[in-house]
Amino acid sequence: MFSFRLDAECKFTGARTGEIKTGHSSFSTPVFMPVGTRATVKAMAPFELQEMGAGIILANTYHLYLRPGSDVVREAGGLHRFMGWPGSILTDSGGFQVFSLSTLRDISDEGVTFRSHLDGSAHLMTPELSIKVQEDLGSDIAMCFDECVPWPCSREESEEAVRRTLRWAERCRDAHAGKGQALFGIVQGSVFEDQRVLCARELAAMDLPGYAIGGLSVGEPHGEMYRILDTVTPEMPISKPRYLMGVGYPPNLVEGVARGIDMFDCVLPTRNGRNGTLFTPTGRINIKNLEYERDFSPVDPECGCYACRNFSRAYIRHLFRSGEILGSRLCTWHNLHYILDLMRKIRGAIAEGTFPEFRRRFHETFRDGATPC
Amino acid sequence: MFSFRLDAECKFTGARTGEIKTGHSSFSTPVFMPVGTRATVKAMAPFELQEMGAGIILANTYHLYLRPGSDVVREAGGLHRFMGWPGSILTDSGGFQVFSLSTLRDISDEGVTFRSHLDGSAHLMTPELSIKVQEDLGSDIAMCFDECVPWPCSREESEEAVRRTLRWAERCRDAHAGKGQALFGIVQGSVFEDQRVLCARELAAMDLPGYAIGGLSVGEPHGEMYRILDTVTPEMPISKPRYLMGVGYPPNLVEGVARGIDMFDCVLPTRNGRNGTLFTPTGRINIKNLEYERDFSPVDPECGCYACRNFSRAYIRHLFRSGEILGSRLCTWHNLHYILDLMRKIRGAIAEGTFPEFRRRFHETFRDGATPC
Numbered sequence: 001m002f003s004f005r006l007d008a009e010c011k012f013t014g015a016r017t018g019e020i021k022t023g024h025s026s027f028s029t030p031v032f033m034p035v036g037t038r039a040t041v042k043a044m045a046p047f048e049l050q051e052m053g054a055g056i057i058l059a060n061t062y063h064l065y066l067r068p069g070s071d072v073v074r075e076a077g078g079l080h081r082f083m084g085w086p087g088s089i090l091t092d093s094g095g096f097q098v099f100s101l102s103t104l105r106d107i108s109d110e111g112v113t114f115r116s117h118l119d120g121s122a123h124l125m126t127p128e129l130s131i132k133v134q135e136d137l138g139s140d141i142a143m144c145f146d147e148c149v150p151w152p153c154s155r156e157e158s159e160e161a162v163r164r165t166l167r168w169a170e171r172c173r174d175a176h177a178g179k180g181q182a183l184f185g186i187v188q189g190s191v192f193e194d195q196r197v198l199c200a201r202e203l204a205a206m207d208l209p210g211y212a213i214g215g216l217s218v219g220e221p222h223g224e225m226y227r228i229l230d231t232v233t234p235e236m237p238i239s240k241p242r243y244l245m246g247v248g249y250p251p252n253l254v255e256g257v258a259r260g261i262d263m264f265d266c267v268l269p270t271r272n273g274r275n276g277t278l279f280t281p282t283g284r285i286n287i288k289n290l291e292y293e294r295d296f297s298p299v300d301p302e303c304g305c306y307a308c309r310n311f312s313r314a315y316i317r318h319l320f321r322s323g324e325i326l327g328s329r330l331c332t333w334h335n336l337h338y339i340l341d342l343m344r345k346i347r348g349a350i351a352e353g354t355f356p357e358f359r360r361r362f363h364e365t366f367r368d369g370a371t372p373c
Numbered sequence: 374m375f376s377f378r379l380d381a382e383c384k385f386t387g388a389r390t391g392e393i394k395t396g397h398s399s400f401s402t403p404v405f406m407p408v409g410t411r412a413t414v415k416a417m418a419p420f421e422l423q424e425m426g427a428g429i430i431l432a433n434t435y436h437l438y439l440r441p442g443s444d445v446v447r448e449a450g451g452l453h454r455f456m457g458w459p460g461s462i463l464t465d466s467g468g469f470q471v472f473s474l475s476t477l478r479d480i481s482d483e484g485v486t487f488r489s490h491l492d493g494s495a496h497l498m499t500p501e502l503s504i505k506v507q508e509d510l511g512s513d514i515a516m517c518f519d520e521c522v523p524w525p526c527s528r529e530e531s532e533e534a535v536r537r538t539l540r541w542a543e544r545c546r547d548a549h550a551g552k553g554q555a556l557f558g559i560v561q562g563s564v565f566e567d568q569r570v571l572c573a574r575e576l577a578a579m580d581l582p583g584y585a586i587g588g589l590s591v592g593e594p595h596g597e598m599y600r601i602l603d604t605v606t607p608e609m610p611i612s613k614p615r616y617l618m619g620v621g622y623p624p625n626l627v628e629g630v631a632r633g634i635d636m637f638d639c640v641l642p643t644r645n646g647r648n649g650t651l652f653t654p655t656g657r658i659n660i661k662n663l664e665y666e667r668d669f670s671p672v673d674p675e676c677g678c679y680a681c682r683n684f685s686r687a688y689i690r691h692l693f694r695s696g697e698i699l700g701s702r703l704c705t706w707h708n709l710h711y712i713l714d715l716m717r718k719i720r721g722a723i724a725e726g727t728f729p730e731f732r733r734r735f736h737e738t739f740r741d742g743a744t745p746c
Binding site: 038293 | 416440669690692
């Protein structure tokens with residue numbers, strides 16, 4: 001029910017392209033997964049995501065466990081059916097959200113006691129419960145429950161989190177029934193190279209079908225992220241997909257791919273879209289700016305998305321100034337289209353052996369405060 | 374550029390079916406016009422409106438005059454192009470909004486001085502300016518600038534408004550350049566039958582291409598509305614379209630049609646949709662109610678809209694509880710589909726000579742506090 005096939009590798013960088021098959025769909029890698037936190041990719045309908053070629057989306061265990069409750073989703077026939085999404089779904093474990101959104105009560109080896117950010121109710125999330133919830137959701141790829149440390153954090157704090165993450169990964173594997181769902185491990189270790197290497201090796205020994213890198217893109221400089229990727233991806237099995245969690249800023253996607261990453265997710269394109277910040281080949285623009293008041297050209301004349309084919313910057317600006325839902329829809333649509341299209345171009349360049357040239361040209365063109373490595 | 378053709382009339386009621394042609398589209402009547410106040414039908418994209426068979430939408434002169442400004446829309450090439458809508462557009466005159474939304478400063482025979490509800494800026498709206506703005510917007514049907522009185526109001530207040538509305542209608546006609554845009558008159562007169570009859574006759578003498586009934590659906594009981602319709606529609610030219618402004622509650626649509634109305638508009642289906650109130654053949658339901666938590670059936674199993682074909686009540690409830698945009702989208706989509714479908718069924722029943730039977734069955738089935746006449 002889950003397979004990964006490598007098709008081409010770049011001769012000069014770590015970039016590679018391939019295909020992942022799940023029980024629901026096949027999609028090419030490197031892939032970007034739009035984020036559908038609460039069983040919907042904000043502002044979008046499933047048919048629109050299909051139209052723009054999304055093969056897999058991400059949903060959040062923490063949010064769906066609290067509302068509507070994973071029992072409701074299970075009774076609905078699983079998340080695919082509940083949200084009307086025919087493609088693949090990856091669920092994160094709830095680890096990141098438990099640490100970032102809830103009011104933490106207690107972290108122990110058993111699990112994490114927390115209070116819901118919705119109603120203050122108390123819950124104990126354990127590796128076993130995370131797996132149970134993800135099985136109820138019926139995602140194609142489940143993630144091991146991990147401990148996420150903030151950045152910056154001390155070497156000791158990070159070491160403790162790595163230790164717990166490894167122990168919890170074993171418990172997740174033991175609790176996981178399989179049934180058409182692949183379980184991925186998560187490498188932690190903050191910005192400490194030795195801890196990252198240790199964590200990656202221990203997880204590799206568990207022979208899971210895929211591995212993620214967690215705890216990056218949490219505020220550290222881009223250079224730090226790239227340094228850790230340079231260290232950790234060579235320690236991750238070549239034949240398994242590598243997933244860099246929470247990364248979606250275009251220059252980071254290109255650099256992640258160059259370091260051997262196959263999967264990405266991030267709220268950036270959808271969140272930026274709802275704020276009126278739009279991706280273009282030369283960087284981001286804010287559509288609310290006065291300069292677009294009488295700009296009757298599309299956001300990007302070269303872009304083939306629904307927004308760019310049908311509407312002007314002036315119109316989208318008007319929608320935002322008026323607080324109209326269509327504004328959020330069009331900008332989300334455009335941004336996701338931009339990112340999915342970027343991934344298509346990246347895959348094409350890898351397949352054609354021109355990725356280094358693509359990478360160079362991308363950084364020359366995309367200029368909005370990016371820190372090209 | 375504008376024509377109206379009558380195709381069939383009911384033998385037992387005033388109901389009739391026909392076709393309106395504008396420079397942009399042809400559509401069958403009786404017709405419901407979704408409301409796109411600020412150059413967007415809230416939560417919907419143009420292609421979705423086309424898909425559900427909307428032939429004409431309404432936009433608001435008052436709102437677009439204030440933001441983005443009718444000069445911006447004119448520079449964009451007109452409202453159709455600005456908002457990417459290929460069908461027909463009717464613009465109201467701004468009369469109703471000047472009286473209901475702004476801070477009124479002064480009403481004189483010259484026009485209305487008001488303060489914008491957006492920024493408090495002062496403006497003078499005159500019949501001539503209303504026509505100029507509507508010509509800038511480039512709608513297919515423009516409305517005469519009229520004076521709307523609230524309900525209830527005194528006979529004297531209403532009489533003064535009728536007098537002014539008639540004088541302003543002449544000024545609108547004189548100011549109107551034509552150029553592919555039809556100008557409709559508006560009958561006022563509150564709930565006073567003699568004033569309604571007088572106003573309708575005076576306007577009919579102006580030989581405008583269509584006529585509307587304003588000042589109804591402003592709080593009066595349904596029975597009062599029906600009484601005025603019974604009085605006024607016989608005074609309106611048979612060969613011109615009759616438009617009942619601001620009416621969209623399903624039982625009122627059926628009863629309006631029975632009294633010879635050809636066109637309707639209302640924010641009800643879109644506003645209800647954004648509040649999670651959904652139309653069904655047996656009345657309205659509120660999707661946020663607990664009873665739908667585990668209801669995995671569609672909103673209406675007989676409905677062919679995108680929401681009903683793909684999602685459950687439980688899922689839509691979840692979207693609303695989570696404040697997700699897709700919830701507003703799906704409910705708006707369903708409600709507009711419901712209303713447009715109701716109009717299709719009404720037209721079919723008139724054409725087949727079964728409208729009285731259709732009307733009886735409709736009121737027997739649709740039960741949510743309606744006052745069938």
